[in-house]
Every structure is written in C-alpha cells, then in structure tokens.
Amino acid sequence: MTHKEFISSEMMDHKNRLQGKGLKALFDQEPQRFSKYSTQCDGLLLDFSKNFIDEQSFAALTSLAVSKNLRQNIDAMFSGKYINNTENRQVLHTALRARPEEIPCQYGEQIEVARKKMFALADKLESGDLKGSTGKPINTIVNIGVGGSDLGPFMAVEALQHYHTTSTRFLFVSNIDPVQISSAMKQCHWETTLFIVCSKTFTTLETLANANAARSWFLQQGGSIQDIKHHFLAVSTNLEAAAEFGIPEENLFPMWDWVGGRYSLWSAIGLSICLAIGKKGFQQFLDGGNSMDQHYRSAPYEKNIPVIMGLLGVWYSDYFQSQTQAMICYDQNLVQFPNYLQQLDMESNGKTVQKDGSATDYATGAILWGGVGTNTQHSFHQLIHQGSHLIPVDFIVGTQSHVPIANQHRDLFSNCLAQSQAMMQGRSIETLMEEMLAKGMQRDEAEQLAKHRFIEGNKPSNTLVYQRLTPFVLGQLIALYEHKIFTQSVIWNINAFDQWGVELGKQLSKTIGTAIENPEQAHQQDSSTQGLINFYQNNQ
Secondary structure, eight states, rough: OHHHHHSOOHHHHHHHHHHHHOHHHHHHHTTTHHHHHHETTTEEEEESSSSSSOOHHHHHHHHHHHTTTTHHHHHHHHHTTOOOOOBBBOHHHHGGGOOOOOOOOHHHHHHHHHHHHHHHHHHHHHHHHHHBBSBBBBBBBEOOOOGGGGGHHHHHHHTTGGGOOOOOOOOOOOOHHHHHHHHHHTTTTTOOOEEEEOOOSSHHHHHHHHHHHHHHHHHHHHHGGGGGGGGGEEEOOOOOHHHHHOGHHHGEEEEOOOOOOOOOOOGGGGGHHHHHHHHHHHHHHHHHHHHHHHHHHHHHHHOOOOHHHHHHHIIIIIIIIEEEEEEEEOOOGGGTTHHHHHHHHHHEEEEEEEESSBBOSOOOEEEEEEETGGGGGGTTTTHHHHSSSOOOOOEEEEOSSSSSSSHHHHHHHHHHHHHHHHHHHHHHHHHHHHHHHTOOOHHHHHHHHHHHOOOOOOOOOEEEESSSOOOHHHHHHHHHHHHHHHOOOOOOOOTTOGGGGGGGHHHHHHHHHHHOOOOGGGGOHHHHHHHHHHHHTTTO
C-alpha cells in the first residue's frame, strides 16, 4: 500500500472542507451533535462530537475500516490465528479475560489452572495465612519487572487503591538504576516481604539485576538459601533458571508466547493486582476487559468505541499531519495511566514496515503523552490552546469520587468539560474586544492585547466518562485502548504485536558494558561512544 493509495483525495477533500468550516460552526449547524456522535458500552460513555466529522466524513472513515477488512482481522485475533507474522505467534491476551466457552479449547485448562493458583494466593494474603519463613505474615510485596511486567501492574495497583483487600504495601522496581531497588529495600523487612520476579525468559537484564540485588539483600538481612522459597515467586517459563535462583517449581506462575508483555497484565504478570484487590476484584477486572471485547466484536462501527477512536487517530495522524496525542485523566487514581498507554501504543504501532515487509510512506503511531488534570492545565495546556501544533486530546473523567470532599469533585468534572469546550470553541477577537472595552480599556490597547489573548479553538477531543473507577471500569479502559491500537494497525497494515526496535539497544549495551570492563576494547567503538566510555572510566 502506497501513500497515494492510503491518502485518498476524497478523504483530503473532507479534511479541507471540515477544517475550513471549524468545530464551532459544526455545532452551530448541528446543535444535537452529542446525541449523534456519542456511544456507550456497559456504562462507559464516549463523546466524540468535538471532532472534525460530519455524516459524510464519518461514513468515509467507517468505509476505510471496511476496505481494510477490519472485521475479519478482529475475528482472526480472537480465534487464535497467527496474526503476529514476524514471530509466528497467536495473539490471545483476550482469552485471559474470556468466559470459559469463549477460550480457544487448547488453552482453556491452562488459563484456568493459572487463575486458580493466583486466586488461592490472594485468599491466603487476605486471610493472613501468607507467611514468611519465620511465621510472620507477609505485609510487603515487591514486584520486580520491566516494561509490560511493570507498567501495567504498577498502574493498576495504584489505580485500584480503593479496592485493596488488605493493608499490604506494594512496591514496584523496574529501573536498573540501583537507586530504585535500594529505595524499595529501605521500606522492607526480610521476614515479611514477598518478591515477585516477572520475566518470561528469566533472562531480562534489568529484572535479573534487581532480582539478584533483592536476593543478596534478603540473605544479608538474615534470610537463608532455604528461606528463599518462602519469599520469592516468579512469573516465567524458564523453570531451570528460576530453580538456579532458588525459586522452586511450585512458586512459578506460567506465561505463554501468545501473550505479549504489554498485553500481559491479565495473566500472572498481574499477580500483584490480584493480590492487591483479591480474587473477586480481579475477576471484575477481567469481566470489564471482556465487556469491551464483546462490544468490539459485535457493535457496528458507527457505535463501536475502539473502532471510532482508532479511526479518529488515523484521521488526525495521516490527514491532519498531527504527530502527537495527549491523554489527560481527570482522575488522580489514573496518574500512571498515560505512562502505561505510552508503551501499549508506541511499542505496538511505532513501525515503518508493513506486514508484507514493504515500507510505509505514511505516518503510523502517534507520539502519546499526558498527565492528570487539573495539574496539566497549569503545565502544558497553554501549548494545546495557543500553540502551533494540532494536538488531539482524550479526556477521561468519572462522575463520582471515592473520597468526596465538599465540591471538589464537581470542580474537577467542570474543569474537564471546560477544557474540552475551550479547545473546541476558542475565544474570538470580537468577544475579547467587547469584554475589554466594556471594562474601560482604550481601543488601541485592547486591539493589541486581543492578539495575545485570542484562542483559535478548532482543537479536537474525545471525552470518556464513567461513574466511578472500579476494577470493571479499569478493565474496560485498558481493553478499549488495546483494541483502538489494533484497529489502527489494521488500517496501517502493520504488525502491532512485535517490537524489534527494542532489541538493538539491548544487544549494544552488552558490547559497551564489555568495553567498559575491558578498556583495551573501547577503541572498537565510534569516537563518541569511546569518548563517553573514557569519561566514565576517568570519573569512577
């Protein structure tokens, strides 16, 4: 597929027509846009009315999905076809949250056994029966992983803090920088700490380095080799390596090659989530994901939340040349959600090669970034409102707070709506002049200041609204973005489930590490790397 084939003249005509008209004019023309361009899935509402769409352009976007055989690709993923073509793998993270009758038969028993093992451990923690080697109850759990083995569990455990079933402290260690593991260890006591080492191969550099540091700390503090089995678990497929570390087979939880790391929090990689919110909460989390799965598989494109959001992302990336996408969560519980989605999105669709190996000459994969409102209003919203970049925004907000205080949640919600409205309608020179002249300002001064206060508007956004962030709702949100990303990968004809770009840096780090240890090899590097190695060695 070439750029010319992908960027059709019809779609460009729609883009030029709508952008010239403006979002505010679209609302003036269709006052009831909300009822026309909003949809729901089990209590989760998407308002996409503040976008450059009308009946004609929206029909053209959904036709694009039809022309790229999106429905057939969705069915292929759910049925277990080997759609990860560069690694010859199935893509079945959806099976981890499916009802038993929906799971491809060859994996149903494995998934059920793993889930029961997770639930049993969660029950032990909740009852106080999960104890260390000296008989003291476990009160601190340290998850050691990196990437998908860290970002998802960390985000979810924090997001669902109001649903924790025990007072257990949860810590997450991912960075190979020793500062992080050292900081975590200061909060632990060896007799009451449980470590979960999450590494599919049990060879990941960062994870093994931190696991070995934790093991050394444990032994130095008073634990013995025999005690390790009471304080270390692993999520891995490498039984031999885990056994060498001191983790027996009964302490291992399985992983499968048909679950990618960034899609793995539904599996035993999410053990920390399960331990935090208990088996009932974790099942609700899975049910939320499954709810979105069923919606994605069955809802018509015009009402399908992941499809709509995916198509709008393609619309702005490829036709409006928007390079970034902002994610603003008006829910403090979701403070880690933008970080999680960065990996989910950019590691999936950051590609320039189509599935058949030919190059893309059209944009793929937006640069995702964001934060929590109202903090973001006092940091980067200035760029969104008056900067030269077109930055579509996803706003996420709940109607209820877990901890209501006076009118603070009402103010939070109103701020969210105000920002999306301001992005859409802006503030005109005429309105500003009227305001300033009415306050007695001289016309010359008002005309000059109005140029600086003018806000164009015409900045598109989506708003996702739920009642309260529950395990079910979080499951819906995560699955929604998984499917949005997959929708875009189908439109762009790229493989969303490999990540070969991650490998090169890993390989080179080993070579450079060897050169640092053996200065005589440093000259084999380029002059920049050699100079930096020399500086490192001279400043130890």
